Amino acid sequence: MKAVNNSMADKKLIGVDLGGTTTKFGILTPAGDVQQRWSIETDVLEDGRQIIPNIIDSIKHHLDMYDMSAEQFLGIGMGSPGSVDLTAGTVTGAFNLNWSGTVYPKRDIEAATGIPFYIDNDANVAAMGERWMGAGDNDPNVTFVTLGTGVGGGIIADGRLLHGVAGSAGELGHITVQPGGYLCTCGKRGCLEQYASATGVVHIARDMAEEYAGDAKLKFMLDDGEDITSKIVFDLAKENDPLALKVVDKVSFYLGLALANVGNMLNPKYIVIGGGVSAAGDFLLQRVQQNFEENTFPNVRQTTSLRLATLGNEAGIVGAASLVLQDQAETEE
Structure with missing residues (x-):
């Protein structure tokens, strides 16, 4: 600006x-x-x-x-x-x-x-x-991903917001992370939105609980028919609940993979993560960072940083x- x-x-x-x-x-x-x-x-x-x-x-x-x-x-x-x-x-x-x-x-x-x-x-x-007054430090190259009920995004490249030919540039929620995976509201399968949004986290938790044979509070809650939220999943993971940790690892894998693809394509200075799910903070960021590093090209790994949003509402x-x-x-x- x-x-x-x-x-x-x-x-x-x-x-x-x-x-x-x-x-x-x-x-x-x-x-x-x-x-x-x-x-x-x-x-x-x-x-x-x-x-x-x-x-x-x-x-x-x-x-x-x-x-x-x-x-x-x-x-x-x-x-x-x-x-x-x-x-x-x-x-x-x-x-x-x-x-x-x-x-x-x-x-x-x-x-x-x-x-x-x-x-x-x-x-x-x-x-x-976020680019102007938040975690983007007013850098000309910032990508923003917001993890809420859905997953949205925005791309600022060389100081300009990208719109694409029909306004759909930056639809990061529809990057395919699991071919043939969960059906998305957009009509295709395996979109990031179905794995890293608040609703996606709960969907993964339900599916993993069905296959999980061990003892875990998250499994007990789901088997008992309790309503759970993504916040509950992350809170339990922070308390070392074994099933919740597996869920968070899976979410972090998909998000890290998608953001690595974004990094490899755009090489922004910062990829800023915001929205309700990002309230999990460094606990989420560290796990996403690991998957990001495993899937990025070396030069991108050294020059593009992941950050949590700072402006909130x-x-x-x-x-x-x-x-x-x-x-x-x-x-x-």
Whole structure:
């Protein structure tokens, strides 16, 4: 991210992180400092038709509250689920928002606020946030992978976010790690998402428990019909539960293999791991690192580092705000 010129420096940015349950907002300086934060519930009822009006109302309400006007802002950036058309500012097929058709956030939000608006996919935006103010140290080459309910990703190469020909660059969750493996929601088999997401960890645990003959608390819980989460699996592994350790080793193998392939292809300075599953911290990172090293080309092994994300819930609003600056920088080139 380039330094901002003085005329821009006293203006502000708005970042919006649109999620399936919560929409988060932030007012930031062009240096990336979050000055105000708030959130609202995402209303997905009635095909999600209240989502954009609610975002507009919330922005207007807070600008009134802080006694601010449109002229004080360089722009609004937003990260959204679904397929995003960057130029048109539209979103298609964001099913967790109940948006089955095409929605027009840019058109509607610009018209209502009078502030320029920029949008990108939510995983790309989180990648931008971690790269700019988080574990990416603002390096021009950073790949971000987020391990949540699914697995998402974003790739910044030579300072630019990669989109590909149809916006699907960085779909790291759909790297095949087990040919013919678990069926993915995307329709193909063996995707990383089915092995390293929160739901994937539980799926592996259930399958391994069926074959496991030894004594393990995780097996007892599963055989007893208890609901388990990926956090429970990792917590038990940290307590040396033998089955939980086997599950974590398997997850780490698949994730390390996928990230090694990413490293061999892109050779970024950092591959940053975020999302709920990454809360397992160094316990997960050390095991993934081992598999990463076994599967990387020597030069990549020595120059690409794995890191845990540092921004947590703020990555989305910070990255969204940075879309405004990226547009300014490209306009000046």
